[in-house]
Amino acid sequence: MKKYLYIFIVCLLCNFKLFAQQADIIFTNANIITAAQKGARANAMAIKDGKIVFVGDEKNSLQFKGSETQVIDLKGKTIIPGFNDVHLHPNPETNFNELDHVIKIDTVTSINSLLKLLAAKAKITPPGMLIRARGYNESKLGMEPTCTILDQASTKHPIIITHASGHKSVVNSFLLTINKITKETPNPKGGTFERFSDGSPNGICKEAAASNLTNNAAIVPFPEKSFETLLANYKKYFNTLLSLGITSIGDAGSDMNRLKIYRALAAENFPIRLNIMMIDKLLPEMEGGDAHHETDSWKTLSDFENANIQQSETDFLRVKSIKVFHGNSLSGKTCWLYEPYQMVNPATGKNDYYGIPYKRSQSELDSLFLAIHKKGLQIAVHSNGDKEIDMVLKAFEKVYATGNPLNIHHRIEHCSVINDSIIMRIKNLGVIPVLHNYINELGDLLDPYGAERLNNMFATKSFLNAGILPALHSDAPVSNFDPRTRWESTVIRTTSAGKVLGPKQCVDAEDALIMYTKGGANATGELAKKGTLEIGKFADFVIITENPLTINPNQIHNIHIEETWVNGKKIGPS
Numbered sequence: 315m316k317k318y319l320y321i322f323i324v325c326l327l328c329n330f331k332l333f334a335q336q337a338d339i340i341f342t343n344a345n346i347i348t349a350a351q352k353g354a355r356a357n358a359m360a361i362k363d364g365k366i367v368f369v370g371d372e373k374n375s376l377q378f379k380g381s382e383t384q385v386i387d388l389k390g391k392t393i394i395p396g397f398n399d400v401h402l403h404p405n406p407e408t409n410f411n412e413l414d415h416v417i418k419i420d421t422v423t424s425i426n427s428l429l430k431l432l433a434a435k436a437k438i439t440p441p442g443m444l445i446r447a448r449g450y451n452e453s454k455l456g457m458e459p460t461c462t463i464l465d466q467a468s469t470k471h472p473i474i475i476t477h478a479s480g481h482k483s484v485v486n487s488f489l490l491t492i493n494k495i496t497k498e499t500p501n502p503k504g505g506t507f508e509r510f511s512d513g514s515p516n517g518i519c520k521e522a523a524a525s526n527l528t529n530n531a532a533i534v535p536f537p538e539k540s541f542e543t544l545l546a547n548y549k550k551y552f553n554t555l556l557s558l559g560i561t562s563i564g565d566a567g568s569d570m571n572r573l574k575i576y577r578a579l580a581a582e583n584f585p586i587r588l589n590i591m592m593i594d595k596l597l598p599e600m601e602g603g604d605a606h607h608e609t610d611s612w613k614t615l616s617d618f619e620n621a622n623i624q625q626s627e628t629d630f631l632r633v634k635s636i637k638v639f640h641g642n643s644l645s646g647k648t649c650w651l652y653e654p655y656q657m658v659n660p661a662t663g664k665n666d667y668y669g670i671p672y673k674r675s676q677s678e679l680d681s682l683f684l685a686i687h688k689k690g691l692q693i694a695v696h697s698n699g700d701k702e703i704d705m706v707l708k709a710f711e712k713v714y715a716t717g718n719p720l721n722i723h724h725r726i727e728h729c730s731v732i733n734d735s736i737i738m739r740i741k742n743l744g745v746i747p748v749l750h751n752y753i754n755e756l757g758d759l760l761d762p763y764g765a766e767r768l769n770n771m772f773a774t775k776s777f778l779n780a781g782i783l784p785a786l787h788s789d790a791p792v793s794n795f796d797p798r799t800r801w802e803s804t805v806i807r808t809t810s811a812g813k814v815l816g817p818k819q820c821v822d823a824e825d826a827l828i829m830y831t832k833g834g835a836n837a838t839g840e841l842a843k844k845g846t847l848e849i850g851k852f853a854d855f856v857i858i859t860e861n862p863l864t865i866n867p868n869q870i871h872n873i874h875i876e877e878t879w880v881n882g883k884k885i886g887p888s
Contacts, residue, residue, distance in 0.1 A: 336380030344388040348847040349831045361853040364881035396561025396854035397797040398834025401787035406547030414536040420449030432467035442534035447475040453758045459484045461517025481643030483524040492532040504673035557887040559856035562587040567637045569596045580631040585880040589838045591637035591694045635692040641702030644730045645759040649699030657762040683709040693724040700731045747784045752793035757809035768816040775819045785837035786830045802870035853882035
């Protein structure tokens, strides 16, 4: 009797094992770029319960075929991992006629067109209520707007338009007046009020000077939106990202109000993976994508310590990072450099402009970093100029000298202007560079950095050569979140006018893809779960028509995204 029972159990276990290996879906006849390492290819992939159980050749994939397995012949189409935009600034999508709508002006090419948009918004906006626009580019407009120009749109509304960089804004006289910004007002630490020749403010407010201008009791508040409306708007936004093949994102600055939305999305099993970098507050201008760095990282750390913010790390929601600002803007030409910009300083008429020094001292930065590190949180620090990055690395060197028992790898967001010394220090520390790649859109703003610095900017090739895997990001709305555009820009580094900036840093399409997928997962400490198409990892992937490694690199932006899959389920495009 015992013998027969033993045989029965063995047979049962064998059948269970066989059943357990039967895939839900097998893709065959595919060109699979796994991103596990350069050159890693397969032509078949099997998925079960949302995870990859096989990647390899088609013949061996069929061992996972059961009676209910769906087999999909891709007829030579390409599978790549889902894109991971590790640093962007999500904004709920609204319509122009909604009072809190932020007007997109990144494609506006004249002052007249800009004024028409602002005046049209003023007609449907109650007097005293804020009008916001975002993304102006002085090279497209032909000049820098000023308060007197914006006054032509309305003198009865406060108006703030934000630069493409997000690090300077132009306000009208209404906002200057209610904030009592006059000829006698000094520049704040870490910011600048630009001025007309007579010394009066011209409305251009750089960095800290633009902060809190819209936090004024004289401004009529926007009507409050329900949580349900906000949630629906964020779903619409994220569905757009999913349709473009983005399966994971990083919110580079969320407060607790927005975190509530993300927790609700995760509770509903909304199919996008979220990494949240917390800040203490979102000012009205920040909701339009304009942070100006006025955040209190000590307050954010306190919220983690007193459990106002709960650390979490689930498959779809990671809350373990604090966004810190220690530096200014690249395209806004405010980041702090060791050598002067190749431009005339409007304040002196000389070539002596080094950017705007960040207001935090080295000792203050050291103590902040150490406190965050000891709490077991990841630091994601915004820093662009080489002088800013140097201070950041000094702080990280002191942090890691105290030990790293939790194996935390901190990040430098943007990490734009670097040199060989910075690269080696980053490698020795294990810090992760998160790099921009927006030359095709904002490259025309970068000439003042000069050819030598441009060859050490967005240093994808130099980091790879040093054995460092960077992550890539859009920083949307600073640049478009379409990953095909970002991918292409990383490869060819060509401006809209056809000029190649920093050719030394060009990489091929596969290296760029690996940084946008595997590099992103590495930046959040989730490489064991996602980022590549390997056994045991989430089945997050994109099916595209073309082979991205054989088409002309300047056509990457035209790649056809056919399907996005998350957790082994087809999400879109619809």
